[in-house]
Amino acid sequence: MSKLLSQNCILFFKRFALIFIFYQVCRIGFYFYNSHLLDPWDWKVFIGGLRFDLAALGFLNMAFALLHIFPGKFQTRAGYQQFLFYSFYLVNIFFLCLNYVDYEYFKFIGRRSSYAFITATGMEQEIPGLLKNFIVDYWWIPLFMFLSFFIFWLIYRKIDYKIKRSYINVKDIIIAILVIGIMLVLGRGGLQHKPIRLVDASQYGGLKNTALVLNTPFSVIKTMGKSEVLEEVQFFTDSELNKVFNPIQEFKYDSINKKNVVLLIVESFGRETMHRGLTPFMDSLAQNSHFFENAFANGKVSIDAVPSAISSIPSLMNRTFISSSYALNDVYTLPKILKENGYHTAFFHGAFNGSQNFDQYANVAGFDEYYGKNEYQGPEAFDGAWGIFDEEFLQFYAKKLDEFKKPFFTTLFTISSHNPYTIPEKYKGKFPKGNADIHESIAYADYSLKKFFETAKTKEWYNNTIFVITADHTCSEPKEDHWKTNVGKFRVPILFFAPGDESLSIEKVEKNFQQIDILPSLMDYLQINTKIVTYGKSYKSEQDFVVNYLDNIYNYEKGDYYLAFDGKKTLGLYNWKTDPLLKNNLMNTELEVLKQMEDFIKAYIQSFNFRVKNNQLTID
Incomplete structure (x- = not known):
């Protein structure tokens, strides 16, 4: 090898090795920062982590490898070497620091961030306020980033890059091609038939540690620019x-039960927040309603809850349905069905218009009207980050319901229990703080709901209304271990409350229930004649299943059993009622249950993927 090529190769691999070491430091930090949400580290996690880090770095540095070793006298020019020095540093340190974003955000979504999150798709207006609060509330994250910039720089600048003049021969080209080939192999994750994928992390990390095996740059790269x-x-x-599974359901009745419908989706109001002194109103309402004790969300982020609840579409993709290429699919949603039956429909969200693309999806879903921060009328109540505080926005909501033509169907999504968990100054010290940052804002949201119902009781439409209340997803900071499993991290409250209707039983229902069950349940309750495609089931059904998806794993509950399925094979079978921490894998003992549950989830996935991909979510 010529002296010039030898110098360039050594220089590149020294730089590559340095950034690779920093990725390992980031993973160690991620583990200790989130150890309460993860399983213990083992050698499989270590090996998997190395593979995914090399894949990310191989992809990111393929061009730099070429620029470092491509033969030519330009390699000896000081300006060219300075360009390589600074560009390698800036690109690699930027992607390295993406890992720190997930130190905190992993608590919310239970997986590594995607390109859509990093670019804040649908949240452009909130970015200045949220960024300010992020820096203040989680100041140690920017500090970690700054220290990485600084320490990396101190070491990086010690690597000599003053290339001396030397001759070039044909061997240089051969070596250059060989090095680029190595980088290609690293970038695709090995010599296997298909490039390494996000889902492959499950073979190293088990159910809880896939995020530990992965790194954020790899997750961002794999979701970048792709529908x-x-x-x-x-x-x-x-x-x-x-x-095995047929998503087409038909409802037949002689006459419609034209009740008003109020669907309230409460931000981060996970099941684990109830019955601990934080939510006296919801605790009381649950005892006086048709309350589903074993209820589940169908996604882990706010943007998943809307299509789940109003369209009966679960979030079974790595990208949320609203922001996916399928968002414009023809879907027979609650607002469309109810509008055909004489209902006035409206969607309310107290955040900036455009937030999380809710206004766009409300239009696609067929709502007549959208009310966001721009449409709010009332006392000044901006929270400084997201939008209008829950109490004032819910009172504005109650006022608008008074004005609507009856019957109406409306959906309201609250915001105050979202990070940064701001509550009005006048209520500071009024609510219990609990043992997590979110708990005070959960107590405030509960109080806001109480004030809304106090107002609603005075309205003539109150006794002719069914109220459906759920959360978008669980709280980000569970303390007990059973809320951290792939079962517990989806548990949310769902209740039906019909104050003027004695036919809806007041009881605690043990049957498994989920957000996508809301639409078919309302078809049954309102006695609407229709035929729909739904991946849920009515509250009157004897079926007892729940399906959701997280970090490339399909989670399927049926009765007392929970099945983890990666799309091809089962990873585990557990009795989540008797084994809430999912320690005892029953795959080798409960063979009949395993076969039945595997068949169902395979049919469910096959039906969902085909119908969503081919835009067949409606009945012709």
Whole structure:
């Protein structure tokens, strides 16, 4: 090898090795920062982490490898070497620091961030306020980033890059091609048939440690510039498929029950926040309603809850349905169905208009009207970050309901229990702080709901209304271990409250229930004649299943059992009622249960992927 090529190769691999070491430091920090949410570290996690780090760095540095070793006298020019010096540093330190974002955000979504989150799609107006609060509330994260910039720089600048003049021969080209080939192999994660994917992390990290195996740059790269493309799987023939799971449901009644419908989606109001002194109103309401004790969200972020609740579409993709390429699919949603039956429809969200694309999806879903921060009328109540405080916005909501033509169907999404968990100054010290940062704002949200219902009781439409209350997803800071599993981290309250209707029983229902069950349940309750595609089931159904998806794992509950499925094979089977920490894998003992549950989840995935990908979510 010529002296010039030798110097360039050594220089590049020294720089590459340095950034690789920093990735390991980031993973160690991620583990200790989130150890209460993760399983213990083992050698498989270590090996998997090395593989995904090399894949990310191989992809990111392929061009730099070429620029370092491509033969030519330009390599000896000081200006060219300075360009390589600074560009390698800036690009790699930027992507390295993306890992720190997930030190905190992992608590909220239970997985590594995607490109859509890093670029804040749908949240452009909130960025200045949220960024300010992020820096203040989590000051140690920017500090970690700054220290990485600084320490990396101190070491990086010690690597000599003054290339001396030397001759070039044909061997240089061969070596350059060889090095680029090595980088290509690293970037695709090895020599296997397909490049390494996000889902492959599950073979190293188990159910809880996939985020520990992955790194954020890899997750961002894999989701960058790509629309969600669902794989069409073929576990069953069409006739076999419909026998195992058929999403088409028909409802037939003689007359419609034209009740008003109020759907309230409360931010981060996980099941774990109830019955601990924080939520006296919801605790009381649960005892006086049709309350689903074992209720689940169908996603882990706010943007998943809306299509789940109003469209009966679960979040079974790595990209949220609203921001995916399928967002404009024709879907027979609650507002469309109810509008056809004489209902006035409206969507309310107290945040900036455009936040999380809710206004866009409300239009696609068929709501007549959208009310956001721009449409709010009332006393000044901006929280400084997201939008209008819950109490004032819910009172504005009650006033608007008074003005609507009856019957109406409305959905309201609250905001105050979202990070940074701001509550009005006048209530500081009024609510219990609990043992997590979010708890005071949860107590404030509960109080805001109480004030809304006090106002609603005075309205003529109150006794002719069914109220459906749920959360978008669970709290980000659970303390007990059973709320941290792939079962517990989806548990939310769901209740039906119909103050003027004695036919809806007041009881605690043990059957598994989920957000996507709301639409078919309302079809049954309102006695609407219709035929729909739904991946849920009515509250009157004997079925007892729940399906959700997180970090490339399908989570399926049926009765007391929980199945973890990676899309191809089962990872675990547990009795989540008797084994809430999911320690005892029953795959090798409960073979009949395993077979039944595997067949169902395979049919469910096959049906969902085909219908969503081919825009067949409605009945012709």
